[in-house]
Every structure is written in C-alpha cells, then in structure tokens.
Amino acid sequence: MTLFRRTALIGASLLAFGASTAHAQEADTYPNKPIKIVVPYSPGGFTDILARQMSQQLSQKLSQPVVVENKPGAGTIIGAETVARAKPDGYTLLMAVTTTLSSNPHLFSKLPYKVSDFKPIALTGLTxxxxxxxxxxxxxxxxxxxxxxxxxxxxxxxxxxxxxxxxxxxxxxxxxxxxxxxxxxxxxxxxxxxxxxxxxxxxxxxxxxxxxxxxxxxxxxxxxxxTSEKRSEAAPSIPTFREEGVPEMLAYSWYGLLAPAGTPDAITEKLNKVVNEALASPEIQEKFRTEGAESRPMSAKAFGDLIEEHSQIWGKVIKSLNIRLD
Missing domain, CATH: 3.40.190.10 (Periplasmic binding protein-like II)
Structure with missing residues (x-):
C-alpha cells in the first residue's frame, strides 16, 4: 500500500470517527430546544388527538416543550413536504399516516416528496x-x-x-x-x-x-x-364487515412519527425509546383500549417494514380500482 493511500484511508477513518462522535454528542444533548410535530390534518381528528397525547408524553420525558402544528391539505402532502424539507436535526417531526407513505406514492406519479425523504422513528397507533x-x-x-x-x-x-x-x-x-x-x-x-x-x-x-x-x-x-378482524373491546356491539358477509372490507390505518432523512441515528433511536416507553405506559394502554386503537411498541426498522407492508396492501387496492389522482 502506498503512503498516499495509507494516509487517505487514515484520514477517511478519522472523519468517520469524528462524525460518529459528533452524532453521539448531539444525541447526548438532544433536545436542547422545543420540538415541533407537524400534523397534516386540521385539529380535532384522531391524528391530531394522538399527536397531542404524544406531545405531552414526550415533553415530560425529554424535558422540552413539544408543540403540535397543523398543516392540513392535499391529502397530507402539504404537511409531509414541510417536514421532508426541514433540517434533519430531530426538531421537526411528522405525525404521518397511511395516506402519506403507504398510498400517496401509488396515487400520484409526481409527489413533492419521496418515501426515502423520511426516516421512521416509531409507530404510535393502529386503528x-x-x-x-x-x-x-x-x-x-x-x-x-x-x-x-x-x-x-x-x-x-x-x-x-x-x-x-x-x-x-x-x-x-x-x-x-x-x-x-x-x-x-x-x-x-x-x-x-x-x-x-x-x-x-x-x-x-x-x-x-x-x-x-x-x-x-x-x-x-x-x-x-x-373494518377490523374482530370486534373492538371499546365497542363490542358493533359487528365487523366480515361478520356481515363482506370479508374484503379489512382495513387499518397506521399513525407514526417520522423525521427528515439524514437525521442522526442516535437521535431517532432516542426518540424511538421514549415513544415506546410512552406507549407501554398503563395510561396510554388503557386509553387506546377504551378508544378502540391499538399500540404496538416496535423498533424504527420494524415500523419501516410496516409502512412497506401497508404500501403493498393499498397499492393492490388502488391498482385494482384503477384510482389515479394526477
């Protein structure tokens, strides 16, 4: 190995080590200012309610204000685009839904964002x-x-x-x-x-x-x-479509936190841990049970897999019904 190549490899290693150390230090001090959760719907719906519940939990656990900002319109596209273009530092997050990443990519040939513009943090609910x-x-x-x-x-x-x-x-x-x-x-x-x-x-x-x-x-x-597989504990008197003779009507909506792509792993891992701790709390579990929602604490990778799984499900529905929005 030449001296030049050896020096270049050492330099690259030092840069990688430096970046890794910087990200670790960034996570240690994160957050040191308010965090914003963008909700791509107007106030009052379940997505907004869930975001506000999570903001309260995260504020307590992270010792920083976590505020909700509603940016409705265009089938969640406006809110999603805002976060896709935000600085990847963990201070601007998206309360995404099925529409955002599992169906919009199949409905539009051109979107102002890509699935790869986001980094999964945690699943916050399934209904x-x-x-x-x-x-x-x-x-x-x-x-x-x-x-x-x-x-x-x-x-x-x-x-x-x-x-x-x-x-x-x-x-x-x-x-x-x-x-x-x-x-x-x-x-x-x-x-x-x-x-x-x-x-x-x-x-x-x-x-x-x-x-x-x-x-x-x-x-x-x-x-x-x-549209569930079985009756909800929150409303056991309501039958499922399957019981009523329409088994094709099986559908769920997911809700979850995502960050802009490029956000350091140490920060998203920290957020994943805090969100899952909140979801596992008896208070959240009871609230979800009584309201018919389901919480599934999981890793960021598992959440990414779930987004892709639902993308395949809705993609088939969209294709079979020949739905296009552009």
Whole structure:
C-alpha cells in the first residue's frame, strides 16, 4: 500500500470517527430546544388527538416543550413536504399516516416528496375504521345499506378526507366489493366531516372509533360495521364487515412519527425509546383500549417494514380500482 493511500484511508477513518462522535454528542444533548410535530390534518381528528397525547408524553420525558402544528391539505402532502424539507436535526417531526407513505406514492406519479425523504422513528397507533351513518339513513346494517345504495344510486353520500386519503380508499373499497353507488364528498379534516355527518349534511363516514364512539353512544350517529378482524373491546356491539358477509372490507390505518432523512441515528433511536416507553405506559394502554386503537411498541426498522407492508396492501387496492389522482 502506498503512503498516499495509507494516509487517505487514515484520514477517511478519522472523519468517520469524528462524525460518529459528533452524532453521539448531539444525541447526548438532544433536545436542547422545543420540538415541533407537524400534523397534516386540521385539529380535532384522531391524528391530531394522538399527536397531542404524544406531545405531552414526550415533553415530560425529554424535558422540552413539544408543540403540535397543523398543516392540513392535499391529502397530507402539504404537511409531509414541510417536514421532508426541514433540517434533519430531530426538531421537526411528522405525525404521518397511511395516506402519506403507504398510498400517496401509488396515487400520484409526481409527489413533492419521496418515501426515502423520511426516516421512521416509531409507530404510535393502529386503528380500524368504523362506518357510521346519520340516524336519518334508513339502513341499520351492511345488507340494508347495500340494498339502499343499489336501489337509489348516488343518493347516499359518504364523507372522506379528500382524494387518496385512507377514508377515500376504504369507501372506494366498499363500492368495489359490493357495487354500492355512494357519492364521495371530500373534507379537509375529520372534525368538519364529523360535524356535517351529525348535522345530516352527509350520510356516511368511515371514521376512527375514537372520535365516533361518543356520538354513537349518545345516539347522534349509528354504527354500521367495522373494518377490523374482530370486534373492538371499546365497542363490542358493533359487528365487523366480515361478520356481515363482506370479508374484503379489512382495513387499518397506521399513525407514526417520522423525521427528515439524514437525521442522526442516535437521535431517532432516542426518540424511538421514549415513544415506546410512552406507549407501554398503563395510561396510554388503557386509553387506546377504551378508544378502540391499538399500540404496538416496535423498533424504527420494524415500523419501516410496516409502512412497506401497508404500501403493498393499498397499492393492490388502488391498482385494482384503477384510482389515479394526477
């Protein structure tokens, strides 16, 4: 080996060691200022609620303020793009959802971000959907709903969170599986969609059990069926679509924290540890159980694998229904 090559190798090794040491030191002092979690939806929906619950837990465990900033619009694209372009230092995070990384890449040929622009931190929640209806809808189960939609095509309207959102895809899945003709009415967030549903301005909505259960219990909405494998402990009286004879209607939405690509491993590993500690707490476990959500503490790599798994699932649905948004 020449002296020049030996010197170059030593220099490269010292640079790598220096970078590794710097990242480790950065993690030791992280965080030393407020952290921002960008939510790509308007306030009030389950994504926003979950982000605010996690921000409280992280604030306590990291001894720094963790604030939530809502950036709704364009099927989570606006919020996601904001974080993709942020400095990869762990101070700007994204509360991503299924739409962001598991379905949008299949719906758009051009996105202002790529899956590789993000670094998974931790899965924060997993929820099935519940199909809820305004009490004025003359159908109380899946069979009656399908018959009504076929008898009067286009009369029933279903709220969604916009083209390409999980709610849009699940409604499309229902139409594809049953032939039900239901009008798609897009909203900018779950809160305004739920408000209009209760007011009777729209007939149906595939919502999170978390936000719809209070309305169901008080009679402002009625539940038709859930997209889970089995009945929810939070609402054991609500049947699944599988029980109702539509096994194709099996769908979940994931929620999780991601950082911009390039964020040091030491920082994302620290955040993963703190998030999983919060998820494993009896308080969070009980809250998730009563609200019909599921927490699965896992490594950042496992979360990345889950994102890819759901990408394959939704990709097949999107392709089979020939849905494109550009």
């Amino acid at each position: 099935p959907f519940v199909l809820v209806a305004n009490p004025s809808v003359p159908a109380n189960n899946v069979r009656e709903l399908i018959e009504l939609a076929r008898k009067e095509p286009g009369k029933l309207s279903g709220a969604t969170l916009g083209n390409g959102s999980s709610t849009h895809l699940v409604l499309s899945m229902l139409r594809g599986a049953t032939g039900a003709d239901i009008l798609d009415v897009p909203y900018k967030g779950a809160s305004p969609a739920s408000t209009d549903l209760v007011a009777g301005h729209v007939d149906l909505f595939f919502d999170a059990i978390t936000t719809s259960l209070p309305h169901i219990k008080e009679g402002r909405l009625k539940a038709i069926a859930m």
